[in-house]
Amino acid sequence: MILEIDKLHAGYIKGSLVLQDLNLSIAQGDFVALLGRNGMGKTTLMRSIVGQIKASAGSIRFAGEDITGASSYKIARAGIGYVPQGREIFGDFTVEENLRMGLLGKPGLGSTVPEWAYDVFPILKERRSQQAGTMSGGQQQQLAIMRALLGQPDLLILDEPSEGIQPSIVHDIGVALREYARAHGLTVLLVEQNLDLVGLLGHHALFMENGAIVERIDDMARLQNDSELIARYLSV
Numbered sequence: 717m718i719l720e721i722d723k724l725h726a727g728y729i730k731g732s733l734v735l736q737d738l739n740l741s742i743a744q745g746d747f748v749a750l751l752g753r754n755g756m757g758k759t760t761l762m763r764s765i766v767g768q769i770k771a772s773a774g775s776i777r778f779a780g781e782d783i784t785g786a787s788s789y790k791i792a793r794a795g796i797g798y799v800p801q802g803r804e805i806f807g808d809f810t811v812e813e814n815l816r817m818g819l820l821g822k823p824g825l826g827s828t829v830p831e832w833a834y835d836v837f838p839i840l841k842e843r844r845s846q847q848a849g850t851m852s853g854g855q856q857q858q859l860a861i862m863r864a865l866l867g868q869p870d871l872l873i874l875d876e877p878s879e880g881i882q883p884s885i886v887h888d889i890g891v892a893l894r895e896y897a898r899a900h901g902l903t904v905l906l907v908e909q910n911l912d913l914v915g916l917l918g919h920h921a922l923f924m925e926n927g928a929i930v931e932r933i934d935d936m937a938r939l940q941n942d943s944e945l946i947a948r949y950l951s952v
């Protein structure tokens with residue numbers, strides 16, 4: 717297992733936990749989609765894995781190493797890339813400057829954006845000198861994903877990458893990312909509501925409710941044809 721979370725408890729306010737006794741194991745090279753209604757704790761779980769929220773109990777192991785309580789910087793260096801909800805790109809900086817930030821803090825990667833980055837998402841090459849904040853949502857999402865990939869992570873975590881993006885563009889981004897992930901043996905953990913992207917980037921789906929993972933499916937066709945499952949976990 718590349719990621720092993722055992723009995724994790726975490727939250728924002730003392731005495732009020734969002735994640736309760738959460739267990740999760742992800743195998744190397746797996747594509748896992750995490751689904752659930754708003755407020756169930758998906759983002760809190762992602763932020764706990766990348767060290768932005770400290771666990772009050774339980775443990776998180778990545779590639780055999782205990783990363784519970786480690787700094788975000790150390791966790792990124794250990795090989796976890798994170799594309800946060802809302803993308804968090806630097807709008808006043810150029811595309812290339814944003815991409816260079818993905819190289820920071822990782823020894824041996826240099827400071828020049830390698831050509832392969834532009835091969836994965838060619839629009840970023842066209843726009844490399846443009847202020848990132850002036851690009852469309854889909855273009856900014858490609859930038860955010862590539863900034864994370866430039867650190868050459870072993871596990872890539874994406875939090876609602878389709879948010880605010882036209883469906884056809886979401887699909888194209890998903891196809892490009894799937895191709896990259898397969899070619900590089902990347903493990904992917906995706907929080908997503910867009911079922912097209914879940915189908916593209918998920919081999920399994922996990923459902924989260926009230927701070928715990930309550931069900932797993934391996935037959936992804938159920939997301940299209942099991943209306944009872946959808947109603948139980950996804951309808952608002």
Ligand SMILES: Nc1ncnc2c1ncn2[C@@H]1O[C@H](COP(=O)(O)OP(=O)(O)OP(=O)(O)O)[C@@H](O)[C@H]1O
Binds near residue numbers: 728752753754
């Ligand atoms: N910064 C914060 N401070 C206090 N409470 C928070 C904070 N962020 C989230 N919460 C609370 O934690 C709970 C879980 O939120 P979380 O964002 O993890 O859910 P989610 O499943 O990712 O939903 P969404 O799809 O809306 O992001 C919610 O009750 C939310 O109000």
